[in-house]
Amino acid sequence: MTENPRTVTEQDLDTLSRQLGRPVRDVVEIGARCVCGNPLVATTAPRLSNxxxxxxxFYLTHxxxxxxxxxxxxxxxMAEMNERLAQDDDLAAAHRAAHEAYLAERERVGREAGTGEVPEIAHVSAGGLPERVKCLHALVGHALAAGPGVDPLGDExxxxxxxxxxxxxxACAGAWDESAPVPSKDLSRHVRHLARVEALERVTVAAVDCGTNSIRxxxxxxxxxxxxxxxxPDAxxxxxVREMRVVRLGEGVDATGAFSAAALERTFAAVDEYxxxxxxxHAGTVRFVATSASRDVSNREAFVAGVSERLGVAPEVVSGVEEARLSFAGAVSAVDVTALGAEDLVLVVDLGGGSTEFVxxxxxxxxxxxxxxxMGCVRYTERFALSDPPAEDExxxxxxxxxxVLDDVAARLPLERVRAVVGVAGTVTTVTAEALGLAEYDPAVLHGAELSVAEVRAAADRLVSATRQERAARGFMHPGxxxxxxxxxxxxxxIVERVAQASxxxxxxTSEHDILDGIARSLRR
Structure with missing residues (x-):
């Protein structure tokens, strides 16, 4: 992992105190830095040590x-901005949205600092937000810390x-006296916060699953x-955080054998977010697992280099067997196995965009x-050029x-001993949402849901025969x-019918826990 640029160091505290000409107070993070690394903005606890x-x-310091x-x-x-706020409804709405974003960040910073809630300022932000502009320094500090597009007047x-x-x-040269004594400062809050961050980094893990269709x-x-x-120890x-972006990394790979420039751009944008x-x-350990499409492409090195540059770890292009094992580790927790015998087996099926793992x-x-x-949803959509809706011959x-494919699977795995089947990944959860008649996607309802073979078949048939417009209108359907x-x-x-015939x-x-959870479990220290 690359060093977190928001983490406060002893050198940062000395620099901040010299910049301000007084002891710095209760800094939780560095909200923004100069290109040289010196602090521009000190992110301060919502309740001071006193x-x-x-x-x-977000306190502007440079x-x-x-x-x-x-x-x-x-x-x-500021007077000109206030006039515009009174006349421009869109600008006023964006200014109020900046206020809400400020409050949300303060709540997070309070958790980081361990101060808890501060009811005295529960609805108060800074700089005149949400109605006026009273201090441009506060708005600029917020804009730098939050990034472009969050605080419009700060951006202006x-x-x-x-x-x-x-x-x-x-612009640091000569901006403050580097040789001056550091103003005396109380490090108690800073030291406590840094110790807490270090403790979290030791136990917090980040797992990334990059498949053919999505990255999570x-x-x-x-x-x-x-x-x-x-x-x-055994907690x-x-x-x-659990996030998913549909990036279609494997789009066109079946035909060209390479990742397209557009697919790489979409994927790298998601990796930047992650x-x-x-x-x-404060995730101290990160594992990035790339599957299916990433195994076979001719320009794999461009993918590996792009991820490594952004995330600080190289993607592991795992084998299909390793992918299956990770999926099993994550998914098996969804099954009540108390009624199964010692000779019984659980089958986990991870149906992805480019491949399907059976374990x-x-x-x-x-x-x-x-x-x-x-065999996967993206690969087969492209391979068989399914119409909207598909024709019978397709x-x-x-x-x-x-x-x-299932004939091959049956020849290699003891499906006759399977007494429980667990399906994971977006196709399975979407079919389950259709079967349950969900108005919107609800992971809590989907995780652990049991369906009969007939219910799976009926839901699948409805989705297969629907037009694109009809599928898109379903509230649970992810656009991707x-x-x-x-x-x-x-x-x-x-798959469900074949396993039922055999066993x-x-x-x-249906399990919402899958390879992503298996990757995270593999990082436990």
């Missing part, structure tokens, strides 16, 4: 920048000071990790065998191909799955 509430979370903003204030810019002020200061150039992130830490005594992992979250939540294991979580097949060709869910549903229904197992379980 007990006083402190509403200005002397050159603060002087430039003061010139704007002296020129009457930053653009207006470019004559004197720009984010692309260092799970940041997790043991239950009790934020308590004073820390987590128990289960709890979600901190890198920010990893740093924000059988014992009820206590030991993997017996696994296979990976080049469906017949796709079903024949699925049947041939609209075009590929027909092929995915066709595959899932045939007599009449019900299947």
């Amino acid at each position: 007990g006083i509430p402190f509403p200005t979370t 002397p050159v920048l603060t002087s430039a903003v003061s010139r704007l204030e002296a020129a009457g810019v 002020a930053l653009a207006a000071v470019r004559e004197w200061w720009t984010p692309e150039a260092c 992130l799970l940041i997790a830490r043991p239950a009790g990790a934020e308590d004073a005594d820390g987590p128990a 289960p992992l709890e979600d901190v 890198a920010h979250l990893v740093k924000r939540h 059988v294991g014992t009820p206590d979580g030991r993997v017996a065998d696994a296979v990976s097949m080049d 469906l017949a060709a796709a079903r024949a191909s699925v049947s041939a 799955r609209v075009d590929v869910i027909g092929a995915g549903a066709l595959i899932w229904a045939q 007599g197992t009449g019900r299947v379980v």
